[in-house]
Amino acid sequence: MSWTRVASAAEVGEDKAVRVEVGGTPICLARSNGRLYAVADTCTHADVSLSEGEVDDGTVECWLHGSCFDLATGAPTGLPATVPVATYPTKTEGENVYVSLGDRGEDAQGALAEE
Numbered sequence: 828m829s830w831t832r833v834a835s836a837a838e839v840g841e842d843k844a845v846r847v848e849v850g851g852t853p854i855c856l857a858r859s860n861g862r863l864y865a866v867a868d869t870c871t872h873a874d875v876s877l878s879e880g881e882v883d884d885g886t887v888e889c890w891l892h893g894s895c896f897d898l899a900t901g902a903p904t905g906l907p908a909t910v911p912v913a914t915y916p917t918k919t920e921g922e923n924v925y926v927s928l929g930d931r932g933e934d935a936q937g938a939l940a941e942e
């Protein structure tokens with residue numbers, strides 16, 4: 828599994844989210860209940876950035892229509908979104924936060940290459 832440094836830990840405050848990119852994939856990096864999470868930054872209902880939404884109690888709320896997504900599982904917890912967002916592993920070493928796209932990232936890059 829390859830890891831990419833995406834931010835310093837201080838850049839992601841409690842109940843905050845920032846948009847980062849790994850290999851061109853936009854990711855919503857969020858902290859809630861003291862934990863860091865990484866999910867796909869694009870809402871599955873429409874093409875808007877989840878990192879611009881509110882983070883609260885392990886969820887991020889899409890600012891456009893209000894669907895919340897569980898940051899641990901990616902599952903929507905309310906309509907209108909019905910499709911989960913991808914989730915990615917994170918790790919922190921010292922002040923550095925890393926995200927891995929794992930197999931899904933490699934699949935996504937392969938799919939893009941075939942278009």
Ligand code: FES
Nearest residue numbers: 870872873889892
């Ligand atoms: S665009 Fe996110 S819920 Fe509609």
